[in-house]
Amino acid sequence: MRWGVLLAALVALPFLAGEYYINLTSQIFIFAIFAASINLLLGYGGLPTLGHSAYMGLAAYISALAALKLGWPHWAAAPAALLGTVLVAGAFGLIALRATGLGFLMLTLALSQVLWGTAYRWVSMTDGDNGLRGLSRPFQIDGATPFYFFALAVTVFSLWMMARYVGSPLGAALKGTRDQARRMSALGHDVWLIRWVTFVYAAFWGAVSGLLFVYYHKYIHPISLSLQSSAEGLLAVIAGGSGTLAGPLVGAAIVMLLKNWASAYIERWNMLLGFVFVFIVVFMPEGVVPGVKRLWLRFRSRA
Amino acid sequence: MRIANLTHGALFMLGAYLGVSILKRVPDLWLAAALAGAAVAVFGFFLERFILRKLGGNVLGQVLVTLGVSFIIADLCLIVWGGDPIPIPTPGWLQQPLRLFGLVFPAYRLAVVVIAVIAAVGLYVLIERTRLGAMIRAGVDDMDMARAVGIPVSRLFTTVFCLGAALAGAGGVIGGPIMSAYPGLDADMLPLALIVVILGGVGSLLGAFVGAFITGFVYTFGVALLPDLAYVILFLPMILVIAFRPRGLFGKFAA
Amino acid sequence: MAALQIKSLKKAFGGLPAINGVSLEVAPGERRLIIGPNGAGKTTLFNLVTGDLRADSGSISLFDSEITKFSTHRRVHRGLARTYQIITLFPHDTLEHNIALSLLGLSRLRWDFFSSFEGNSLYADATEILKLVGLEHLAARPLAEVSYGEKRRVEIAMALAQKPKVLLLDEPLAGLSREERGTVKALIASIPRDVTVVMIEHDMDTALDMAERITVLHYGSVIVEGTRSEVVADPKTKEVYLGH
Numbered sequence: 001m002r003w004g005v006l007l008a009a010l011v012a013l014p015f016l017a018g019e020y021y022i023n024l025t026s027q028i029f030i031f032a033i034f035a036a037s038i039n040l041l042l043g044y045g046g047l048p049t050l051g052h053s054a055y056m057g058l059a060a061y062i063s064a065l066a067a068l069k070l071g072w073p074h075w076a077a078a079p080a081a082l083l084g085t086v087l088v089a090g091a092f093g094l095i096a097l098r099a100t101g102l103g104f105l106m107l108t109l110a111l112s113q114v115l116w117g118t119a120y121r122w123v124s125m126t127d128g129d130n131g132l133r134g135l136s137r138p139f140q141i142d143g144a145t146p147f148y149f150f151a152l153a154v155t156v157f158s159l160w161m162m163a164r165y166v167g168s169p170l171g172a173a174l175k176g177t178r179d180q181a182r183r184m185s186a187l188g189h190d191v192w193l194i195r196w197v198t199f200v201y202a203a204f205w206g207a208v209s210g211l212l213f214v215y216y217h218k219y220i221h222p223i224s225l226s227l228q229s230s231a232e233g234l235l236a237v238i239a240g241g242s243g244t245l246a247g248p249l250v251g252a253a254i255v256m257l258l259k260n261w262a263s264a265y266i267e268r269w270n271m272l273l274g275f276v277f278v279f280i281v282v283f284m285p286e287g288v289v290p291g292v293k294r295l296w297l298r299f300r301s302r303a
Numbered sequence: 304m305r306i307a308n309l310t311h312g313a314l315f316m317l318g319a320y321l322g323v324s325i326l327k328r329v330p331d332l333w334l335a336a337a338l339a340g341a342a343v344a345v346f347g348f349f350l351e352r353f354i355l356r357k358l359g360g361n362v363l364g365q366v367l368v369t370l371g372v373s374f375i376i377a378d379l380c381l382i383v384w385g386g387d388p389i390p391i392p393t394p395g396w397l398q399q400p401l402r403l404f405g406l407v408f409p410a411y412r413l414a415v416v417v418i419a420v421i422a423a424v425g426l427y428v429l430i431e432r433t434r435l436g437a438m439i440r441a442g443v444d445d446m447d448m449a450r451a452v453g454i455p456v457s458r459l460f461t462t463v464f465c466l467g468a469a470l471a472g473a474g475g476v477i478g479g480p481i482m483s484a485y486p487g488l489d490a491d492m493l494p495l496a497l498i499v500v501i502l503g504g505v506g507s508l509l510g511a512f513v514g515a516f517i518t519g520f521v522y523t524f525g526v527a528l529l530p531d532l533a534y535v536i537l538f539l540p541m542i543l544v545i546a547f548r549p550r551g552l553f554g555k556f557a558a
Numbered sequence: 559m560a561a562l563q564i565k566s567l568k569k570a571f572g573g574l575p576a577i578n579g580v581s582l583e584v585a586p587g588e589r590r591l592i593i594g595p596n597g598a599g600k601t602t603l604f605n606l607v608t609g610d611l612r613a614d615s616g617s618i619s620l621f622d623s624e625i626t627k628f629s630t631h632r633r634v635h636r637g638l639a640r641t642y643q644i645i646t647l648f649p650h651d652t653l654e655h656n657i658a659l660s661l662l663g664l665s666r667l668r669w670d671f672f673s674s675f676e677g678n679s680l681y682a683d684a685t686e687i688l689k690l691v692g693l694e695h696l697a698a699r700p701l702a703e704v705s706y707g708e709k710r711r712v713e714i715a716m717a718l719a720q721k722p723k724v725l726l727l728d729e730p731l732a733g734l735s736r737e738e739r740g741t742v743k744a745l746i747a748s749i750p751r752d753v754t755v756v757m758i759e760h761d762m763d764t765a766l767d768m769a770e771r772i773t774v775l776h777y778g779s780v781i782v783e784g785t786r787s788e789v790v791a792d793p794k795t796k797e798v799y800l801g802h
């Protein structure tokens with residue numbers, strides 16, 4: 001019921017709000033997919049990843065390079081970007097999943113740094129610090145409103161697919177490996193494979209967000225592959241509350257709004273991001289969504 | 304110590320910048336390094352004592368907090384010292400190239416190597432051969448048991464953390480003549496630290512030393528041959544080692 | 559053909575030999591009890607059989623096919639199941655969800671990433687399994703809310719759900735009241751004969767009448783093995799237990 005109301009509100013938005021808000025909401029959509037894909041690993045899989053921007057950025061770069069260097073149209077570039085990213089994610093997963101917990105985190109970070117550094121240094125391919133520009137959107141949805149509806153449709157589909165994954169038998173098994181990995185092995189589940197499949201699936205949706213990203217901005221820069229970018233996604237999940245479906249969405253909205261508001265008043269987004277991290281971990285470790293739920297239940301029981 | 308600490312690169316950079324300012328008053332590089340190291344150690348003290356200690360065992364929390372602190376430090380440095388790279392001058396007596404065995408070496412870089420070896424050996428002796436080191440290792444292996452035997456684990460951990468911060472800060476100054484102080488130095492140093500620890504193995508000083516050696520060698524030669532793929536080459540040894548040995552070369556356990 | 563065959567199994571932790579060349583054979587359908595004082599290596603032995611630990615040397619076979627190098631989940635697919643001394647189930651999930659996860663481990667459904675898990679066919683099967691242990695009335699209750707004795711029965715139900723050929727029970731009676739112990743003992747006695755049962759128990763008195771053959775472990779080695787009366791009469795058994 002709540003989802004229906006939200007969807008109706010989102011569909012109505014472009015008719016009620018100005019272009020700035022339409023664009024802002026489009027950006028929130030893109031970031032929500034990214035955050036939700038991180039949450040598959042972190043919240044449902046118990047695998048903290050600090051390198052997810054790799055997949056978002058890689059898909060964006062492949063799409064951009066396919067268009068600029070090979071002249072491919074979007075219907076060819078998009079699948080190529082998704083496939084390429086998934087293959088790289090499969091390989092990265094093989095390496096990162098040699099460890100769990102802290103080791104896994106460091107490996108995901110290291111692997112994404114490889115892509116980031118390569119994007120910077122391989123100037124002949126990526127034009128390094130200049131980024132790639134002059135890109136186009138598919139279906140020529142250059143206006144704010146047409147792009148908004150495109151993004152909304154992709155977002156609804158992506159989130160729905162991720163929700164189905166989480167509610168499926170494989171999703172139940174994934175949650176089991178998060179809670180009691182050894183027990184799951186003893187029950188016959190192939191814990192490593194469950195994690196690896198989830199890793200690739202999460203990377204796929206990260207790639208989808210990357211495509212939307214590069215379509216929206218018509219530009220891609222190595223910073224989208226950076227640690228900072230992964231950290232922003234992680235912050236969205238933590239702020240919203242991991243392990244819930246709505247958490248990353250709320251978190252994405254919070255982080256995106258904060259970023260937009262902050263950049264108007266404060267030059268140093270990074271420092272603010274840093275303070276927010278410290279604040280959240282120390283004061284609201286379970287995230288905003290569970291925290292609010294807790295307060296709401298307490299309020300209702302009093303009334 | 305099994306703390307997920309992503310601040311280390313930023314501490315290195317902070318040391319470098321502090322060194323720049325200290326050098327304006329105190330022209331001796333080594334003294335500046337010591338002072339910068341001490342200042343960064345103080346910062347590390349507050350970080351460990353008041354924030355990290357509360358997050359024992361919460362890996363994700365430690366990661367986020369140290370990441371956040373590194374962002375804060377990076378932006379603070381940007382505000383205080385500006386966005387342009389600031390070179391740190393090489394000490395006069397080490398500016399001449401050295402002739403050894405018919406080959407020419409930049410003297411300062413040799414000096415850095417010597418210092419690194421001394422530091423590594425010193426750390427090794429401290430951790431493996433002294434009573435203090437034994438207490439630290441006991442605290443890492445089994446915190447509750449060590450406490451039960453009367454070892455002040457929390458105080459020791461804080462000390463070790465400060466020592467690490469001091470080394471990072473001093474390292475930033477010592478590395479100054481080679482690297483300068485610039486925004487983004489922390490982002491350049493952090494992956495190196497990560498690689499060395501993962502490659503060498505968590506909990507092993509020898510691993511860190513060997514890991515640094517291998518990484519340095521492979522990187523320097525690789526970059527000369529394939530400069531575009533510098534970053535891939537940097538991480539390649541680590542990736543290869545992990546693929547075959549999840550605990551790294553000398554690690555005590557898989558990270 | 560032995561249901562479970564262990565040959566010269568060795569495992570050391572650092573310098574400490576935990577299992578010191580243990581060999582034993584359990585016949586199909588047998589009820590075997592492994593006893594020994596604390597630290598004898600009983601749970602370590604179980605961990606080696608299930609694959610939670612890798613042996614330094616020696617071999618483990620299930621119905622004549624060697625499983626020494628297999629990963630844990632692969633051994634489960636060969637018919638091995640186990641309960642744990644410390645309850646490691648999923649406390650926030652309902653009993654039927656817990657059992658359904660156990661059923662899922664061996665089901666083809668486990669790679670389905672699209673259809674809904676809650677309330678699917680496995681849940682109906684889970685209720686049937688819960689009937690076997692007399693807990694079907696608590697199926698929809700979260701595990702954290704049931705009593706310790708009931709949790710122990712869920713442990714056994716989890717293992718039975720795997721339709722095992724060889725079932726390892728690690729101290730199934732630990733921490734139970736006398737009444738609960740009676741229920742669980744009856745439950746174990748009712749396990750069909752096509753399942754071979756190997757049990758670890760610390761409390762000799764309660765466990766003795768559940769076993770056909772007994773293996774006594776001490777400091778990682780087998781010191782006595784035989785039928786109930788043989789083991790009870792053997793002077794080494796008394797030494798091991800009375801000496802402590």
